Amino acid sequence: MSRLTELLRQARKVDPQLGADLEAEVVELIKRRTFGLVFEPHQPEAVELPGRPVRRGDKVRVLPPRGTAVQSDHRLWRAVRVERVNGQRVVHLVELDADEPDTRAEIEDALVVVAEFRDRIYPGLVETGRVEHAPSKPFHTVINAENYHALEMLTYTHQESVDLIYIDPPYNTGGKFAWLYNDDYVDADDDYQHSKWLAFMDRRLRIARELLKPSGAIMVSIGDDEQHRLRMLMEQIFGVENHVAQLAVEMSTTSGPKTTNAQQGTIVKNVEYVLIYRKSPAFDIEVRHTPLYDGIEKWDANYPLWLNDDGTTESLYQRLDEEPSVRADIERFELVRKTGKLKGTFIGAPGMDLLLSASAAAREFILSNLTRIGRTDTPPVSGRSVDVPIGRWVEHQTDGRTYRLTRSGKGKVWQLYTLDRNYRLSDDYLPRFGRTVIRGDLWRGFHSDMGHVSNEGGVGFANGKKPIRLIKQLVKWANNSPDAVILDFFAGSGTTAHAVAAMNAEDGGSRRSIIVTNNELSKADRKVLAAAGHRAGDPEWEALGVFESKTKPRLLNAFSETAANAEFFNLTYEAPLSVRHNRAFERIAPMLWLRAGSRGRIITELGDAGWDVAEAYGVLTDLDRSSQFTAAVAATEGVVNAFIVTDDDSAFQMVCRELPDGVSPVRLYESYLQNFEINTGRTL
Known part of the structure; x- marks a missing residue:
C-alpha cells in the first residue's frame, strides 16, 4: 500500500480533484469482500417523479417525444434556471457526469424530475x-x-x-x-x-x-x-x-x-x-x-391401548370389536382374521385406515374416547421411581403437571400419552379436527x-x-x-x-x-x-x-369484508426549506400520525389555535399556548407523542417539563430533517 499511497500523493499534487477521486475509489476497493457473496454494487438506482414541477437545482431526464418508440435518454441533467416563455415554463439544463457537459433548454412537459438513491430526500x-x-x-x-x-x-x-x-x-x-x-x-x-x-x-x-x-x-x-x-x-x-x-x-x-x-x-x-x-x-x-399442524389421514399404529377407569389397560382394537355398531362395519368390510386362534376378530391396526374412512360409527367412537386411547412414551425423570403395579396405570403429579404412568411386564416404567393430545384443528387448506403432526420446514x-x-x-x-x-x-x-x-x-x-x-x-x-x-x-x-x-x-x-x-x-373489498380501518397515501418529495419554515406541514402530518401508532384522526392543520391534540398525539406550534396544549394532552387518554415545532432548545425543554409522564416529546422539524440528513450517509 505504501507505493499506492505515494502515487496518490503525486496525483494530488498534479490535480487535487483527480487525486481525491482516485483515493475514494481505492477506499471502496479495499472495502470490497474477497470471499462470501461478491457482487458489483451497481450505480444507485433512480426513480422518476412524473407530475412533479421542475425546480432550480433538480435532476431531470429528457423524455422522448410523445407517441414515439424512441428509447428513453437516461442521461441526467441539472436544472440551472427556469423561466417563462410565451406562457410555458422553459428549463435550462446542464448535463451531469460528463467530461464536457452539454447544455440545452427544454419545455417543462418534455422533462421528468429524477431522484437518485444517493440523493438526500425529504x-x-x-x-x-x-x-x-x-x-x-x-x-x-x-x-x-x-x-x-x-x-x-x-x-x-x-x-x-x-x-x-x-x-x-x-x-x-x-x-x-x-x-x-x-x-x-x-x-x-x-x-x-x-x-x-x-x-x-x-x-x-x-x-x-x-x-x-x-x-x-x-x-x-x-x-x-x-x-x-x-x-x-x-x-x-x-x-x-x-x-x-x-x-x-x-x-x-x-x-x-x-x-x-x-x-x-x-x-x-x-x-x-x-x-x-x-x-x-x-x-x-x-x-x-x-x-x-398438518392433518394426517392415516391411523397411528402407536396408539393400541385402551385405558379403563379402574387403572387397568386393554386393547383398543378389542374394544372396537365389542362395540356393536362398529362390529357391524368390521364384518361388512371383511376386516376380520381369516385363520388362527383369533379367527373372526378384528384385524386391528392394518385395518384401521379403511375402517375409519368407511365407518362413521368407528370415527365417532374414536372421537368420543380420545382421552382413553393411548400409547407409551418416555416418563418424566421424577416418575421413574414411582411405585407402579405391572399392567395398571396410576396418576403422578410433578411440577404442576399430571402424568399417567404404567409398568410393563419386564418392569419398565412408561408414561401413557393419550390421543387427545394429538387431535386438534389442523392448519390445512380445509382445516379439520383430527390427528395432526407439527409442521416442520x-x-x-x-x-x-x-x-x-x-x-x-x-x-x-x-x-x-x-x-x-x-x-x-x-x-x-x-x-x-x-x-x-x-x-x-x-x-x-x-x-x-x-x-x-x-x-x-x-x-x-x-x-x-x-x-x-x-x-x-x-x-x-x-x-x-x-x-x-x-x-x-x-x-x-x-x-x-x-x-x-x-x-x-x-x-x-378486503377492508370492507373484515371491518378494518385503513389509510391510503402517495409518497411525496419535499423541499427542506419548505419543511423548515412549516410550509409542508400538511404533507408531514401523516408521518407524525404513523409514528404515534396510526390511531384516530390525522392532524392536518392547526388553524389559529396553534395547537391540536388527537387520539394518539398532539402538535404545538404556538409555544405561548403551551399550557393549554399540555393540559389537553393530559386530559386525552392514549396520547403517546407530543410534536413541538420550535428552533429554541430552551423553549422545547420548557414544554417537555410540562408534559405528563408517558408522553414522548419530539422536536420538529429538527428531528425530521436530521433523520434524513443522517440516512443519506448510507453506503449504496
Whole structure:
C-alpha cells in the first residue's frame, strides 16, 4: 500500500480533484469482500417523479417525444434556471457526469424530475383515501411509492418498531414479467442480471433491518433462480447466527402441463422458498411462536391401548370389536382374521385406515374416547421411581403437571400419552379436527390455495400473487401477538394487508399492516400507452398501474369484508426549506400520525389555535399556548407523542417539563430533517 499511497500523493499534487477521486475509489476497493457473496454494487438506482414541477437545482431526464418508440435518454441533467416563455415554463439544463457537459433548454412537459438513491430526500405523504369501520381500532397503512424511499421514510416513523417483515420480491427469472431497474427491464440475457438484483435487494434489506425490533424477524419468498444468492446476502446483512429457517412451500403438483415434462425425465418445480432471519436472539426469547399442524389421514399404529377407569389397560382394537355398531362395519368390510386362534376378530391396526374412512360409527367412537386411547412414551425423570403395579396405570403429579404412568411386564416404567393430545384443528387448506403432526420446514398443500388465489380479494392479479393463508400462517407462527406491526414493502396486490385484516377479524386482534407498492405498469401496457402518446403521470397511464387498478380496489373489498380501518397515501418529495419554515406541514402530518401508532384522526392543520391534540398525539406550534396544549394532552387518554415545532432548545425543554409522564416529546422539524440528513450517509 505504501507505493499506492505515494502515487496518490503525486496525483494530488498534479490535480487535487483527480487525486481525491482516485483515493475514494481505492477506499471502496479495499472495502470490497474477497470471499462470501461478491457482487458489483451497481450505480444507485433512480426513480422518476412524473407530475412533479421542475425546480432550480433538480435532476431531470429528457423524455422522448410523445407517441414515439424512441428509447428513453437516461442521461441526467441539472436544472440551472427556469423561466417563462410565451406562457410555458422553459428549463435550462446542464448535463451531469460528463467530461464536457452539454447544455440545452427544454419545455417543462418534455422533462421528468429524477431522484437518485444517493440523493438526500425529504419525504411526505398525501392522503388518497380513508376507510373507517371500527373507530376503536388502529389503521392499516397502504403507501404508493418507490419502496426504497418509502423505507427511508419509515426510518423516521418506525425505527426499531416493526415486529415482522414479509416480502415477495421479484424472482429475477428473466421471463415475461421481468423487473425494472433504473426504468429498464432486466432480462435473462443481461450479463449483470444477478448482480443488479443483488444490489437492488441489498439496499432495501439494509434499511429493513433498521426498522425491525430486536425481537423482530424478516420472511422473504423466493424461487430457485436467486434463493442461494439471497441466502448469502441475508447472512451478510443479518448474520449467519440469525438464520431461523428455510421453508419449502408446496405451490404446485406434478400435474397438468408439467406431467409431460416429468414423464420425459425432467424434475419439475413444485416448491418455492421462504427464508427467515431474525434481528437478534430476542426473537426466540421474547416472542411466542405458535406451532402449526398438518392433518394426517392415516391411523397411528402407536396408539393400541385402551385405558379403563379402574387403572387397568386393554386393547383398543378389542374394544372396537365389542362395540356393536362398529362390529357391524368390521364384518361388512371383511376386516376380520381369516385363520388362527383369533379367527373372526378384528384385524386391528392394518385395518384401521379403511375402517375409519368407511365407518362413521368407528370415527365417532374414536372421537368420543380420545382421552382413553393411548400409547407409551418416555416418563418424566421424577416418575421413574414411582411405585407402579405391572399392567395398571396410576396418576403422578410433578411440577404442576399430571402424568399417567404404567409398568410393563419386564418392569419398565412408561408414561401413557393419550390421543387427545394429538387431535386438534389442523392448519390445512380445509382445516379439520383430527390427528395432526407439527409442521416442520416442509409446508405442504399450498397448491390447493394457488388454485383459488385469483379469487382472493375479488381482483385478478396474475403476476406472482401469494395466497392469504400462507401470510396468515407465517405471521401466526412467527409472532401471534394481537397487536404486532407487520411490514411488506413489495406488496403487489396487497395480500399481506388482506391477511392481517382477516386475522384481526377472526380473533379480535389489533395488528397493523404497513404495505408499500408502486403504480408500475406491465411491459405490454407501457408499450401500448406510449404508442398512443401517453406518459407516466397522465391519467390514462396511472389508471392502469398496479396500485390504482389492483391494490386499491382489492383492499377496499378486503377492508370492507373484515371491518378494518385503513389509510391510503402517495409518497411525496419535499423541499427542506419548505419543511423548515412549516410550509409542508400538511404533507408531514401523516408521518407524525404513523409514528404515534396510526390511531384516530390525522392532524392536518392547526388553524389559529396553534395547537391540536388527537387520539394518539398532539402538535404545538404556538409555544405561548403551551399550557393549554399540555393540559389537553393530559386530559386525552392514549396520547403517546407530543410534536413541538420550535428552533429554541430552551423553549422545547420548557414544554417537555410540562408534559405528563408517558408522553414522548419530539422536536420538529429538527428531528425530521436530521433523520434524513443522517440516512443519506448510507453506503449504496
